[in-house]
Amino acid sequence: MEFFGHFIGGEEVPSIDGTEMLDIDPYSREPWARVALGSSADAERAVAAAREAFDSGVWSGLGFAKRQAILHRMADLLMGNIDELARADTRDMGKPIGQARHDVERSAWNVRFFADHARMSAADAYPMDSGHHAYSEFGPAGVVVAISPWNFPLMLSSWKVAPALAWGNTVVLKPAEDTPVSATIWARLAADAGIPPGVFNVVHGYGPDSVGEALTHDQRVDRITFTGDSSTGKVIAGAAAANLTPVSLELGGKGANVVFDDANMANAVDWAAQAIFRNAGQICLAGSRLYVQESIYDEFVRLLTEKAEQMKIGDPQDADTDFGPLASEEHFTKVSGYFQTLDEDGGRVVTGGVGDGWVVKPTVIVDAPVEARVCREEIFGPVAVVHPFSSEQDVVAMANDSRYGLNAMIFTENVHRAHRVARKLNAGTVWVNCFFIRDLRAPFGGVKDSGVGREGGDFSREFFTEPKAVVMQINGDDEA
Ligand code: NAD
Secondary structure, eight states: OOEEOEEETTEEEOOTTOOEEEEEETTTTEEEEEEEOOOHHHHHHHHHHHHHHHHHTTTGGGOHHHHHHHHHHHHHHHHHTHHHHHHHHHHHHOOOHHHHHHHHHHHHHHHHHHHHHHHHOOOOEEEOTTSEEEEEEEEEOSEEEEEOOSSSHHHHHHHHHHHHHHTTOEEEEEOOTTSOHHHHHHHHHHHHHTOOTTSEEEOOOOSTTSHHHHHHHOTTOOEEEEESOHHHHHHHHHHHHHHTOOEEEEOOOOOEEEEOTTSOHHHHHHHHHHHHHGGGGOOTTOOOEEEEEHHHHHHHHHHHHHHHHHSOBSOTTSTTOOBOOOSOHHHHHHHHHHHHHHHHHOOEEEEEEEOSTTOEEEEEEESOOTTSHHHHSOOOSSEEEEEEEOOHHHHHHHHHOSSEESEEEEEOSOHHHHHHHHHHSOSSEEEESOOSOOOTTSOBOOEETTEESOBSHHHHHHHHEEEEEEEEEOOOTTOO
16 A cells, blocks of 8 residues: 655655554545654644745745746646546545546646736735835745645645745645545645745644644744634634634535525526535535525425436446545444434435445435524535525525524525625625635635635735735935
8 A cells, every 4th residue: 555654844754653544445445545644743843844944935035936837837737647636535535536636626726826816916005195105015924834624635725725835935734634645645746846845744643632733732833724623613713822823714614505486496406416415515615504485495305306316326436426425434424323313303304315335325304493403513414404485584594594604505586686685694605596616816714603714815815924014205305
């Protein structure tokens, strides 16, 4: 079995104490790779390398144009190695290979976008009446710790690492322990692209009492960007607060998907299915709460059920598989446990349920009271809970009645209603008649338990830089 190490100071290395973990493929349920399992000592070594590289100016001193060129080479190499990278994410978490390839494409695009965005960004100037002129500068923040989850291993890591590097920071990435491999492959490629040693480091390991905790408590760190569970986000915010380290948190969701009776039905059903069954529902943005207007409710449930039953469940490495296993045994146990809650809380499975291996089939649940756990908690699996609603006012209240506020969807052909409802929904992103489409310049993040801060375009610049005001006197003594 191939070994994947940490990547620290420009070299792929084993853990200081030599500890390894076996990486499990959730489809075969067998180990497929060996990976370095780090401890706080490895985390410290990675932060030291990133700190030294930042302080030397080897990266920030290159300037925007040279960094842009290197980052584009890195993106070329990601695309040139799409087969290996996609296969790694598929074997690590069971994502169908077509979706994993799409994730690599989006990762390369993240790298290109932020490389260009940083180079093209203008700073602000503030002409003053007093004979002074003020302007802003956006210098790199320093050492960035990026901690990512397992559901989009490469893609969500690139969303953090790309802007951090483009703005001249150095990075320590800790991928999720269940999906470590693509990060090591990426770090190898980054070195080939010309990223100097110590600028992009990867350290593998667990969160609590381990690598994650050590990274978030380290005083040499200038920024922490985290994507993951809301409860982990709260722990990390506490660690960051102790050092006053700025933190960006992209956390859980329980997306409301609102389908009005004037919606284009085929489009709404297609997107509703995508929004909850893609990646086996392991998407923070999943449309897990479906609100459908009464007059079309029965027809909508019938069509969504049909879509769910048409999905091809199978080996995620086969190109024609739509739907694979959940990412790990632990996650399978959690998601399948929700079926037991229906007896106590109420709710009826129209289609779906537990499949072979670690599969939970595309599932549609109806008749669940709004207080049921399946309606309130983030299941993070392919489970849609459908509710009827009568009026616009009622559905806005239902959609906003959640501890989460990451995203929502609206399906309607009435443009006035679309704008009106989008404004009233308490969420970081609202999609109208679509889902998952992103413009990387737009803010991305959540409200309430879905996160703190926004990333994307200038919002990433705000986070990954230290904006500085420079005020100059421009009236000289020699003025007539
Ligand atoms: P998780 O919080 O369990 O783990 C995420 C990462 O944090 C892993 O790398 C883990 O090792 C690390 N970690 C855990 N405890 C830590 C600690 N005490 N200190 C430092 N690091 C620690 O989340 P997960 O199960 O990997 O991912 C699923 C969650 O992520 C879901 O809630 C999902 O909604 C959320 N998510 C959010 C977004 C978003 O953009 N808002 C995107 C994807 C996933």
